[in-house]
């Protein structure tokens with residue numbers, strides 16, 4: 303079904319097409335100089351010593367978990383209101399994700415108080431996710447991590463180049479993991495970054511990105527190396543230069559995209575401010591955000607009413623989504639979990655359209671149609 307107002311739209315034009323064409327014509331299409339350029343550009347943007355570009359954010363999360371030394375017997379505290387990759391990456395190492403609640407319907411970030419309650423002798427790491435591009439309370443997490451000697455791995459898939467109290471989101475913890483998946487703020491179709499300030503961990507990250515091999519095909523092709531050793535069982539988590547050139551083209555638009563999303567967020571806040579029966583998470587929050595998505599939480603009625611409202615919006619040409627079905631309710635994570643706020647929000651959440659080419663008029667139409675839906679299904 304084609305929607306008049308889709309949930310998301312790409313900001314792609316000849317700039318991206320030319321960037322890819324140039325890389326294809328160069329005949330070096332796998333990981334090479336474009337990737338190095340991408341890493342350098344984002345290291346500078348994020349103010350971090352090392353950026354390692356990878357196939358996707360899930361790979362970055364997995365590598366962070368491996369580099370943090372996680373294994374069977376270990377526990378990692380994660381949110382449940384996130385994409386399943388946040389928890390799956392922990393599982394790949396044999397460690398157990400332990401779900402903590404979010405703060406409230408107004409602030410969907412991982413709740414530091416609940417994190418504290420869920421710390422045990424086995425806890426090794428905390429994995430906060432910056433929901434929608436809004437900052438988790440990183441000072442609190444840093445303090446908790448310090449006290450209990452835990453590693454912080456930030457799932458920064460929703461954010462890119464967002465300043466929070468003088469540091470970029472994704473550079474507060476030992477590791478930050480970013481996504482360039484096709485519906486993200488900027489994209490290379492699939493792609494991701496691992497950021498860290500630690501020299502040794504960065505060196506090891508480069509090894510495990512490519513089978514634990516001590517030299518890369520690019521270095522060998524350039525005559526910089528003729529042989530390689532394998533020092534640990536790594537993975538193939540390499541990005542390629544076609545995607546890196548896409549990400550580089552997108553990077554040149556990033557400031558404009560973030561500025562436009564901020565404007566649209568303000569238009570949404572104005573349009574939704576007087577709508578009865580909903581909570582707009584992060585309403586009036588003065589911290590910076592990437593404004594990756596535009597969530598609302600209906601006040602009552604549960605999943606059935608939420609789905610009826612979404613259907614009404616779809617019938618009127620507006621695509622919506624739910625970020626996210628709570629992970630702890632999926633079959634593979636079934637068990638006893640006490641996450642009342644996550645449970646409530648997951649049943650009442652609707653994600654409205656958000657992308658930089660959305661117009662003020664379209665935001666107005668989304669808000670009006672939402673009012674109609676709330677009135678019809680009251």
Ligand SMILES: Cc1ncc(COP(=O)(O)O)c(C=O)c1O
Nearest residue numbers: 358359360385387459481482483
């Ligand atoms: C919060 C969150 N974490 C992790 C991921 C995984 O990212 P990727 O698709 O790049 O592996 C996503 C992407 O959809 C996400 O939204």
